[in-house]
Amino acid sequence: MFLKQFAVCAVAVGLALATPVQAQETVRVGVTATGVPFTFVDTATQLPTGAMVDLARAIVEDNGLKPAFELTAFSALVPSLSTHKIDLISAGMLATDERRKVVDFSDPVYTYGEGMFVAANAKDFTIEDLKGATVGAQIGTTFADSLKALSVFGEVKLYDSIADIMRDVKLGRIKAGFGDQPIVAYQITKNPDLGIRLVKGYKPLKEGGVALAVAKDNPKLLQQVNASIAKLKANGQLAKIFAAYGL
Template identity: 80%
Template sequence: MPERGTGDSMFLKSLAALAVGIAVGFSAPVMAQESFKVGVTTTGVPFTFVDTTTQQPTGAMVDLAKAIATEVGLKPTFELTAFSALVPSLSTHKIDVISAGMLATDERRKVVDFSEPVYTYGDAMFVAADAKDVTLDDLKGQVVGAQVGTTFADSLKALNIFSEVKLYESIADIMRDVKLGRIKAGFGDQPIIAYQIAKNPGLGVRLVKGYKPLKEGQVALAIAKDNPALLTKVNAAILKLKASGELDKIFAAYGL
């Protein structure tokens, strides 16, 4: 066999470089698809919040998103978003999925798709720590607070018994005004309220004993309606995590 000359070597090197260039060209979009943006809030303890030590998003729904990502081979990045901006951010593709303490409601289903449910809970009422327990009837004509964009706010307004259902960006803001006596009572996600009060006795508020939730719902991840492929992958991962018991472990780690 004749030896390859210099010209042959240069030709082979050119082919190798071309092959690498083609491989990179084809691999770039695939790598982009391996990442997906997860919308979370900083005010949904213990579902989603920021760890003050690491300054990183954490919580049950953050851990769940990480577990789902592992199952489907995606790399999650977490986008801190106000609760009221989560759905708009998903609809405009600023994020790919919402993983927060969000209830899957018929109204929200009009604009987003929801995954298999992962948790169930209702609302809670809280008052100032030194206040007496009250009922909804006791609050007729009074100002109460709820978080903007929540189903609880809509349910309270529908009762048509309060002088005002004041809307707040965060539960922490509602707690502050309840403690200071600016409003008579606040309403919010039961597990979030219970967790925050248990961890921070100095908040100056407490849960009302015997209160029956106006509404209970199921927490699920939200995905844009034009992304059915991702929804299928997420659902498959959730069912696998349920079957293995990992889903229960994730929520139990946060007292849920």
Template identity: 70%
Template sequence: MNLFPLALAGALAFGAMTAQAQEVTVGVTTTGVPFTFVDTASQQPTGAMVDLAAAIAEDMGATPEFALTQFSALIPALQTGKIDLISAGMFATDTRREVVDFSDPVYSYGDALFVASEDAGEYQIDDLAGEVVGAQIGTTFADQLQAKGIFSEVKLYDSLVDIMRDVKLGRIKAGFGDKPIIAYQVAQNPALGVRLVEDYEPMSVGNVALAVSKDKPELLSEVNAAIAAMKDSGELAEIFAKYGL
């Protein structure tokens, strides 16, 4: 009996499995500057969470493949196996923990309130009672605003850029979103026509973490081991500092 074809087939199958094991598909968004966005020059995904995922993959001996995904579609993509990992400005909340597993925290921040540039008001949440406000669909901020029940409407948007446009045009009174993302965008592009309300007290402060499917505990362990090593070496802080975080 000639065993060579069987041996060859087995080797090829093992090689394919090894190649697959060395790739990790990472879900990122295009609207999460400076966490995740597309560089206009290279047209490649970039940002703090992109650099972090690349560094984690390198530590694991894997190659990252970045998949541009709407924020609201990140968890469904993870659940259906389209991606292996979420690396974005996503809070590790109890609600999300019911369907995905989160890594150890890598960054913490709260929500921000922004209004039109010509609006000089220094608002807190209760000052906006009865107004129309906006938030990004799928975010914890949207859920928190709706739960308060004090607004005439909480409009939900696919992106922060769309919220900023409607705030600038006076279609809604104010917008809410991730403070570091909004601060970065406003600083980089004053033409957006919005400003941060500096004295606003955030509704909450959350921990950003990477998300993994619940059926991949080994991947979660590898991710956490890489994060721990990067915290010890200072590499984690360097990655976020590179983007002003």
């Protein structure tokens, strides 16, 4: 009887000791479906992909953890992080002072600004040329507020996605659209029939650094993310990830 009880206890202890090794913590990563080439859904696999998806996977796995990607509207990323529906944001999101009030950002991983796009058969415009006109921008982006602050346009119409802005520009419903320059450029390259083009020589109102974000009460994860970013920069893997998507 004693030997039997000892054997049962030994098995229980063995399982208890093995559990932490076998269990792999999951990090819920918020990404968008409309941020090509940073984050989007692969039509063949129906899975999230893109530069920031690959980067998040590399960072999470570098820490011995498992990523679980959660498709989230861009405007809902910060609220989802603040309410702990996700643990990490990895998208084409610029680290701004306003966002820093509610989330903590990692070290920057990429820098860009917005681009202006018009219908393929339209002439190039300057900001001044668009005085009183209706233009489009994506809700939740930093430059949407910057465009409104100019007090030049008749209306800065806000859209859920860049694809929606492109559609209305092509159809002539709005005069011009503004979106993340690398995202717009990538989509035009991949689909020449979009019916839009970037305005050459347009100077962004604001450039910023793309960074991952964590909740303010999760300093441990932020430290892990930054350590992995430093490692990926040093070994060249970070540059390879972005280069694979034309960035």
